[in-house]
Every structure is written in structure tokens, then in C-alpha cells.
Amino acid sequence: QKEVEQNSGPLSVPEGAIASLNCTYSDRGSQSFFWYRQYSGKSPELIMFIYSNGDKEDGRFTAQLNKASQYVSLLIRDSQPSDSATYLCAVLEDTGFQKLVFGTGTRLLVSP
Amino acid sequence: NAGVTQTPKFQVLKTGQSMTLQCAQDMNHNSMYWYRQDPGMGLRLIYYSASEGTTDKGEVPNGYNVSRLNKREFSLRLESAAPSQTSVYFCASSEAPGSFLAKNIQYFGAGTRLSVL
Numbered sequence: 001q002k003e004v005e006q007n008s009g010p011l012s013v014p015e016g017a018i019a020s021l022n023c024t025y026s027d028r029g030s031q032s033f034f035w036y037r038q039y040s041g042k043s044p045e046l047i048m049f050i051y052s053n054g055d056k057e058d059g060r061f062t063a064q065l066n067k068a069s070q071y072v073s074l075l076i077r078d079s080q081p082s083d084s085a086t087y088l089c090a091v092l093e094d095t096g097f098q099k100l101v102f103g104t105g106t107r108l109l110v111s112p
Numbered sequence: 113n114a115g116v117t118q119t120p121k122f123q124v125l126k127t128g129q130s131m132t133l134q135c136a137q138d139m140n141h142n143s144m145y146w147y148r149q150d151p152g153m154g155l156r157l158i159y160y161s162a163s164e165g166t167t168d169k170g171e172v173p174n175g176y177n178v179s180r181l182n183k184r185e186f187s188l189r190l191e192s193a194a195p196s197q198t199s200v201y202f203c204a205s206s207e208a209p210g211s212f213l214a215k216n217i218q219y220f221g222a223g224t225r226l227s228v229l
Contacts, residue, residue, distance in 0.1 A: 008152065032213055043202055043220040044155070051213055088155065092216055097162050098209035099145070099170075100218055104154035 003027075004091050004103035010107045019085040021106050023089030026070070032092040033072045034100060035063060036050045039085045047074070047087075114138055118203050118221035125193045125228045133188040133224050135203030142208045144152065144186035145170075146178060148199040161186055162209070182228065193228040200225050 003026040013019045023033070032051040036044035050056045050063040050072065062075040076083055086107045090100040119134045128213065146158040157170030161180040176195060177189045186205075190197055204218040 032216070034217070043223050045220070046217055049213055049217065092213075097160070097168070098216055099157065099160060100216070101157075102155040104152060 004089055005099055006087075006089055006103035006106045008104060009107040010109045011106055012111065013079050015079060015081060015110055015112050017079050017080045017094065017110075019083065019108055019110070020107065021074040021076070021089075023088050023103055025070045025074070025091050027091070028067075028070060030067075030091045030093075033063070033065060034090040034092070035061075035072075036075045036088040036090065036102075037085045038048060038088060044088055047109075076108075079108075081110045081112050084108055084110050115201055116205055116219055116221035118201075118224050119125050120224060121222065122225050123227070125226065127191075127194060127228060129193050129228075130189065132190075132228075133201055133203075134185070135187065135221060136185045136217075137203075137205040137218065138184065139205060139207070140183070141205035141219075142183070144180065144204045145204040145206075146186070146188045147202045147204065148172065148175075148197075148225075149202060158188065158201075174212065185188050193226075195228045198226060198228045 005024045033067045035047040036060045042066045050065045056063045064073040072087040086105040088105045093101045116137045142163045143161045147155045150208040161167045165181045171217040201224045203221040206218045209216045
């Protein structure tokens, strides 16, 4: 099974700053990655996915994929206290049936 | 549309009791999943159903059974609950995993918080 590593945090940033969340993965052949956000006591919800090298932007969120270095990042610009949550990175595993393998998540705290 | 609905939301069991967690989706998705989430362990896949009529083991299947009742419903059964099964259980569904990446997006239910005493 593919492995996905995330720093558990918490990552603390002040309001308005850029939060940078990182994820490394073990299988160099991995192609596709997903970022989910999970508020305390709630279920995960998709933020965005990325499958090609480089950046993908959606509003205040930017996903960055570097396949050579085997890491994927999520940048949150103009961080807000409402962004405080756990962010889960997932890699798409293809062993006959494509399914997601999740990292343990990074807890983000945005202080006013 | 409700999306993915799980019942119950909370449950307390005694060791050795059995129970079934219910999950239903109204998005006409082909694939469904059961995860458990424990502190520091992330989401771990228990079982999945690629399509109606099929089920397969995930990473942590021991102590669980599943039934894909129809396209909408996927249940998880604990035959003899153990304290190690205290966890938050999430059901998820996806359209039809394949080369089109968006079809791999998993949508999650609200979760069932289970305590086994």
C-alpha cells in the first residue's frame, strides 16, 4: 500500500498569513492527489485534487505537486480563523481498483 | 439531495454485543467505502464495494462484515464488539473510480461515533 506522510502539527499561523501544508508520498509512480479539510467533529470534505506537476489554484487555495521530490503541498492564502481544521492529504492508489490512501492529517490553527 | 446518510450518529455498546451501521447515498454512485478514524491514525479503509454486488477487504477488515444491499446502501456489521473497535466510522461514496479523476472524489457521511465498553 502506498504511504502518505503528514506532520500532525498543529501548524499555527496568524490571520492573513499564508499557511503551507505539506505531504510526502512513498510511491514514485503515484499520479493523483487529493486534499480534504476536516473540521473538529465533522466529516472530511474535498478542497481540491491535482494530478500534474506544478500549481493548481482555486480561490485562496493552491495545490502544488512536485513528482521528482515526491511531495504535494497545499497553500492557503489570507488565512482566516475559519480555516482552522485538520487537512488530509490522500493519494490515489491503483491496485486493480482505484481507491484513496489518506495521510494522518495536519492540524491548522489560525489565530485572530 | 442528502448525499451520504449514516445511522446512527452515536452508539454505545457493551463488549460482545453486535450492531449494524447503516449507510445510504442518493448520488447514484457506484462505489462505497467504510473507514474508521482513530486519533493519530488517520482514515483507515475497512471494506469497500466497487459496484453493486461486490465487496472487498481494505486495510483493517478484521472483526467486521459488510453487505452491499443495493446500489444505494452499504452496511457495516460488528458481530461481537470489542473495545478496540471504539472509533468514529465514516461511510463514503464515489461515482465510478477510473481514469477520469473527478470520478474518484469520495463524499463522506457525517459519521458514527461508537464506544465499546
